Amino acid sequence: MKNINLKDLNIEKVHKHLKDGDFTVGELVDSYLEVIKEKNVDLNAYLEIFTKDIKPQVENAEKMFKDGTATLMTGIPIAIKDNILFEGHIASASSKILGNHVAVYDAFVIEKLKKEGVVILGRTNMDEFAMGSSTETSYYGVTRNPFDRTRVPGGSSGGSAVAVASDMALVSLGTETCGSVRQPSSFCGLVGMKPTYGAISRSGIIAMGSSLDQVGPMGKTVSDVEILYKSICGKDPLDSTSLSDEFKSNFKQAPLKKRIGVPRDFLSGGGINEEVLKNFDESCEKLKKAGYQIVDVTSETMKYSLAVYYIIMPAEVSSNLARYDGIRYGFSEKAQNLYDVYAKSKGKGFGKEVRRRLLLGSYILSHGYHDAYYNKALKVRDMIARELVTIFLDVDAIISPTVPFPAFPLGDKMDDPMAMYMCDIFSAPANLAGIPAMSLPSGKTESGLPLGLQITAPYLREDILFTIGKDFEKLV
Numbered sequence: 222m223k224n225i226n227l228k229d230l231n232i233e234k235v236h237k238h239l240k241d242g243d244f245t246v247g248e249l250v251d252s253y254l255e256v257i258k259e260k261n262v263d264l265n266a267y268l269e270i271f272t273k274d275i276k277p278q279v280e281n282a283e284k285m286f287k288d289g290t291a292t293l294m295t296g297i298p299i300a301i302k303d304n305i306l307f308e309g310h311i312a313s314a315s316s317k318i319l320g321n322h323v324a325v326y327d328a329f330v331i332e333k334l335k336k337e338g339v340v341i342l343g344r345t346n347m348d349e350f351a352m353g354s355s356t357e358t359s360y361y362g363v364t365r366n367p368f369d370r371t372r373v374p375g376g377s378s379g380g381s382a383v384a385v386a387s388d389m390a391l392v393s394l395g396t397e398t399c400g401s402v403r404q405p406s407s408f409c410g411l412v413g414m415k416p417t418y419g420a421i422s423r424s425g426i427i428a429m430g431s432s433l434d435q436v437g438p439m440g441k442t443v444s445d446v447e448i449l450y451k452s453i454c455g456k457d458p459l460d461s462t463s464l465s466d467e468f469k470s471n472f473k474q475a476p477l478k479k480r481i482g483v484p485r486d487f488l489s490g491g492g493i494n495e496e497v498l499k500n501f502d503e504s505c506e507k508l509k510k511a512g513y514q515i516v517d518v519t520s521e522t523m524k525y526s527l528a529v530y531y532i533i534m535p536a537e538v539s540s541n542l543a544r545y546d547g548i549r550y551g552f553s554e555k556a557q558n559l560y561d562v563y564a565k566s567k568g569k570g571f572g573k574e575v576r577r578r579l580l581l582g583s584y585i586l587s588h589g590y591h592d593a594y595y596n597k598a599l600k601v602r603d604m605i606a607r608e609l610v611t612i613f614l615d616v617d618a619i620i621s622p623t624v625p626f627p628a629f630p631l632g633d634k635m636d637d638p639m640a641m642y643m644c645d646i647f648s649a650p651a652n653l654a655g656i657p658a659m660s661l662p663s664g665k666t667e668s669g670l671p672l673g674l675q676i677t678a679p680y681l682r683e684d685i686l687f688t689i690g691k692d693f694e695k696l697v
């Protein structure tokens with residue numbers, strides 16, 4: 222077996238090594254499989270390795286190198302979250318109800334990746350139906366943080382984060398409804414991005430909250446995340462919210478003002494861990510050294526984001542998950558009448574957190590409460606988005622810590638949903654406003670837990686995240 226130093230690799234380096242013949246795609250993939258064999262039993266990042274498919278994918282990638290049709294993504298070993306459909310493979314959203322659900326078509330992002338000749342290694346553990354911030358609500362056991370195995374990796378894309386952080390894949394795909402790519406990236410020392418709503422098609426992604434859901438790339442460097450992002454973008458007729466290149470070209474890439482805003486009053490609301498605050502201040506200093514002006518910005522509405530998210534999201538969840546009725550597909554419990562089929566299938570097929578949100582969502586949308594909760598939340602969502610547009614007239618981007626605290630011990634917040642929801646406080650504005658945001662590794666706590674800096678940019682200005690991100694990562 223070839224001795225390849227996986228820690229040191231990124232997409233561009235791999236591409237060069239493969240082109241120069243330093244190692245083959247097969248040798249590279251074998252090295253990752255070796256690490257998976259050694260570490261996955263304990264970390265539980267992968268629910269399944271697609272053993273049977275690996276050989277044909279490797280052969281295809283090697284052929285592309287021989288033909289001269291290889292792209293930067295060809296031969297790159299990637300992990301995918303368990304809510305992304307890959308034809309012929311189980312996609313369970315880490316739920317019992319979809320435990321033996323085999324995808325009958327490829328998600329748009331999988332189609333794209335297949336064309337580029339990537340090697341999809343396996344599907345990764347997640348919070349059930351992407352509801353959670355710790356990967357503990359999965360029906361298939363918890364995933365552990367490789368920096369401290371007694372702690373959570375974050376969630377809901379915890380498996381995708383751990384796969385990359387522990388060299389069980391070079392890059393991975395997660396999904397976001399509110400922070401599920403950024404938060405585990407922050408807890409596991411990775412770069413993770415939530416793109417603009419509509420930048421990537423959600424066709425073939427198991428839905429959670431459709432006005433919020435996006436696929437997001439995760440990797441060790443900004444450049445890896447950028448390359449992966451660009452390879453899965455694009456208009457898809459099967460997702461009416463996906464944006465065309467023509468539409469995107471209307472958003473002129475204005476030059477940077479080199480001014481970054483800090484929503485100081487939002488951050489001073491309390492509840493942020495001291496080491497996180499100190500690390501954030503250090504990140505601001507680093508950005509100043511890189512030539513950015515750091516200014517305070519005022520927001521009247523950001524503080525409402527979390528409350529608004531936890532009204533809109535369960536409403537959409539209750540509507541999206543109505544399809545798991547125990548009749549058409551998925552887990553089903555025999556019963557005497559139709560009502561019992563629904564009640565028993567959902568009652569036994571869904572875990573506690575999912576059921577909590579279904580009940581909440583149905584309540585929010587019910588007659589008499591719809592206006593008071595749902596419609597009001599939509600109005601505040603609009604105010605948040607509009608205020609952000611105004612703030613971005615003055616600054617290129619907004620920064621904050623990604624999460625108010627570092628990775629917490631397993632089990633710590635499972636009995637306290639409100640405490641768990643607090644993980645999302647800095648994530649929510651970007652999802653509600655449909656704008657792009659990225660988490661970058663910004664250092665570690667004294668005990669060695671990774672911390673993250675979040676950068677949020679205006680609509681369709683992912684380029685700003687890449688530019689600032691690259692400047693920042695040179696200084697950490």
Ligand code: GLN
Pocket residue numbers: 351352353354376377396397398399400401402429534644645
């Ligand atoms: N923590 C968020 C929640 O529980 C995660 C949602 C997501 O991004 N999938 O709703």
